[in-house]
Amino acid sequence: MPTVETVQGSLDADELGLVLVHEHVRFRDEAVAAQWPDRYDEDAALKAALEAVVAAKAKGVQTIVDPTAMFGGRDVRFMKTVAEQTGVRIVPCTGIYSYDHLPHYFENRDADVMAEHFVSDIEGGIQGTDIKAAFLKCAADAAGVTENIEKIHRAVARASIQTGAPIMAHSMPAVVTGPRQVEIFEEEGVDLARVQIAHCGDTDDLDYIEGLIAKGVYVGLDRYGLEMYLPMDRRNATTAELLRRGHAERLMVSQDFCATIDWFPPEAAEAFMTSGAIRNWSMTLVFDEVVPALREQGVLDDATFQTIFVENPRRWLTA
Numbered sequence: 001m002p003t004v005e006t007v008q009g010s011l012d013a014d015e016l017g018l019v020l021v022h023e024h025v026r027f028r029d030e031a032v033a034a035q036w037p038d039r040y041d042e043d044a045a046l047k048a049a050l051e052a053v054v055a056a057k058a059k060g061v062q063t064i065v066d067p068t069a070m071f072g073g074r075d076v077r078f079m080k081t082v083a084e085q086t087g088v089r090i091v092p093c094t095g096i097y098s099y100d101h102l103p104h105y106f107e108n109r110d111a112d113v114m115a116e117h118f119v120s121d122i123e124g125g126i127q128g129t130d131i132k133a134a135f136l137k138c139a140a141d142a143a144g145v146t147e148n149i150e151k152i153h154r155a156v157a158r159a160s161i162q163t164g165a166p167i168m169a170h171s172m173p174a175v176v177t178g179p180r181q182v183e184i185f186e187e188e189g190v191d192l193a194r195v196q197i198a199h200c201g202d203t204d205d206l207d208y209i210e211g212l213i214a215k216g217v218y219v220g221l222d223r224y225g226l227e228m229y230l231p232m233d234r235r236n237a238t239t240a241e242l243l244r245r246g247h248a249e250r251l252m253v254s255q256d257f258c259a260t261i262d263w264f265p266p267e268a269a270e271a272f273m274t275s276g277a278i279r280n281w282s283m284t285l286v287f288d289e290v291v292p293a294l295r296e297q298g299v300l301d302d303a304t305f306q307t308i309f310v311e312n313p314r315r316w317l318t319a
Contacts, residue, residue, distance in 0.1 A: 002318035005122075005134040006063070006089045007080040016089070017062030019313035022168070022198060022222040022254035023283055024066055025049040025082050025090065028073035028262040040262070046081065049259040053086045056283040064088055064283075065313065067168050067198075069095040069137040073262075076131045091317070094121035095137035095156055097170065102148045114155035115162070122163045134317060136160055139170035140177035150184060157188035166194040166316050168220075173203035182215050192216040196252055196316055202229040204238040206245075213250045218316055222254035224290055225281030228272070232279065236293050243299040248307045252316070253290070257283045 002013040026045050033040055053064065068074045076092050083090045095118060096106075106114055121133040136156045140149050153169070160167050167190065171178045178197050185195055193216050200209050201221030212219055221239050223229055242251060264272075272278045280289065294300035 004091060004314075004317045005132040006091050007076055007083050007131050008089065010132075011089060013314050013318045016310070016314050016317070018060045018309050019063045019065060020056060020061050020254050020283065020286075020309075021065045021196075021252045021313045021316075022067060022220060022256050023052075023056075023064050024068050024072070024256070024258040024261070025053065025064070025079055026073060026075065026260050027068060027258040028260070030071065030073040032262070033073055045260045046078070049078075049082045050085055052257065052259040052283045053082055053088050057086060057088050059284050059287040061088060061283075063091060063313075065091045065135075065317075067093050067097075067135075067137045067170075069093055069097040071101075072097045074126070076126045076129055080131065091134045092126060092131060093135045093137045093168070094118045094126065094133035094159075096152050097137060097139050098148065098152065099139060099141040100143045100146045100148050102151070106151075107148070111151050111155040112158065114152070115158040118155065118159035119162055122159065122165050133165065135166045135168055137168050137170070138181075140181055141170065141172045142175055144175055145177055145180045145184070153181060153184045154188055157185050157190045160190055160194065161188065164194075164319070166196070166319070168196045168198055171197050171199050173200060173205065173208060176208070178208070178212050182212060182217060186215075191319070194316065194319055196220055198252075199223055199229075199256070201235050201238065202226075204230065204234045206238065206241060209238070209242065210245070210247070213247055218250050218252050218312065220252045220254065222252055223256045224253070225255050225257065225278055225285045227279050228277040232289070236290060236297075239290075240294060240297050240299045243294070243304065248304050249312065251308055252312060253286055253308050255281065255283060255285050257281055257285075259283075
């Protein structure tokens with residue numbers, strides 16, 4: 001029986017159940033948090049994480065895949081506390097979430113050394129614990145696939161080949177990063193059936209998305225609620241058409257919700273909501289609004305729901 005690593009240990013894959021495949025129980029700048037810890041309210045962050053995860057659990061969610069890596073404030077002890085207090089499993093990752101920057105430590109070492117660090121997280125444990133990473137995370141954004149970003153992708157690919165761990169790659173359709181990201185994985189010999197290109201739902205360019213699907217990867221329609229990238233009606237129209245075209249087995253649906261995030265001052269959240277940049281962003285939005293809308297259109301029956309939220313995450317995580 002294939003197994004998946006969670007913050008509470010190894011789990012039979014069949015026990016993953018209903019999965020949200022891209023959510024963050026906390027997201028923050030780890031350097032700022034380490035240097036000025038008094039600027040953070042640990043109790044409030046835990047309370048927000050628990051509330052978000054409990055709400056998801058009430059919708060039937062049994063497992064959350066949390067792709068918080070280096071530069072996102074990864075903290076597997078915090079994740080474990082949330083998992084223990086909610087009863088929802090959390091699947092952690094390794095990797096580097098950067099749009100270009102690398103610390104000198106990695107800048108002056110090659111991709112194979114970087115890969116060794118990722119392998120250590122997968123085979124030995126993360127941050128001095130026995131909690132092992134289940135997958136690898138990398139990213140490409142507005143800057144495109146820069147030299148540093150390519151280095152991270154190649155390190156992730158090499159760690160994946162060495163360990164068998166799957167890959168999740170943050171992408172930015174607006175600057176067409178996806179095809180180049182897939183190309184790098186191909187060049188490194190990665191099994192593309194183990195790759196998920198996240199945030200493809202930020203575009204309604206079906207040719208772009210289907211081009212990625214044709215390569216054999218999973219595509220993430222995983223930013224529901226972030227209207228700044230694409231409004232929900234256009235996201236739903238894209239999801240519905242992909243389902244009509246028979247792509248259910250390659251789709252991942254989620255929200256990329258952050259129970260807390262320190263990227264902006266607190267007052268910015270209200271401004272984002274007032275301006276319509278975000279709308280009803282939460283760990284339950286896809287169940288509150290998206291699933292009912294897709295069911296109403298006749299493109300999401302019970303079997304398709306099971307494919308997207310149960311079978312696809314399990315296959316991606318375990319092959």
